[in-house]
Amino acid sequence: MQLLPNIYLLDGFAYAQHANFYLIHSEQGNVIVDAGTVSADLERAEQHLSRWGISLEQVDCLLLTHSHYDHVGNAAVLRERGATVIAGPGDAEGIVLADWRTAPYAAGFRVSACPVDRVVHDGDVIDACGFRFEVIHAPGHTDGSVIYQFRHAGQIIWFVGDVLMINNTHFEPELGWQGGEDFDKATYLQSLRRLAELPVDCILAGHYFPYLSQGQRLVGRAYVKALVEWR
């Protein structure tokens, strides 16, 4: 399913599945954001890719928003097929070790450990397949949660993982799961406060629906929601 110029939904809400993962495609190559939970997710994603004439072996780069099992479940397989794996500070170590940072206690199983080829920090730039992604470190949901900012076709697009999402018909923001061992409300609030100051048009979250305009308003409302509920 195409969402924006060069950006497709590989699996997730439009396929009645929980975990979104996204494809950014050009003639120069393919970048995937997040990697689903179980092998069936990747099988569906592979089917969808094949409709567009792309194989898993043609995935050059995997950007992981954070270490939770429902975002990194197929990272090891994608890396074996040739993708370079990128993740944020701390969470990257959790992905390498498949430790508590992948939240196995919530999953009921342990994901496969996956080497991380590059650990990115706030302000870093990733050049992949002719595209440029800027890293925004947004800790709170996990310590190493990162947003990948993509300026493309006149819009500022954020791949936010679980930092915020939209899960109802009133288009109200929802905050990320609070059960992670490194979940931290104060840190999360600080991140949302900072994010609410930044311009953004489109927000593509790890779960539920895309938000394709006025993203900054949504982030501001997420910050207010966190202030009301958590302070």
Ligand SMILES: [Zn+2]
């Ligand atoms: Zn998460």
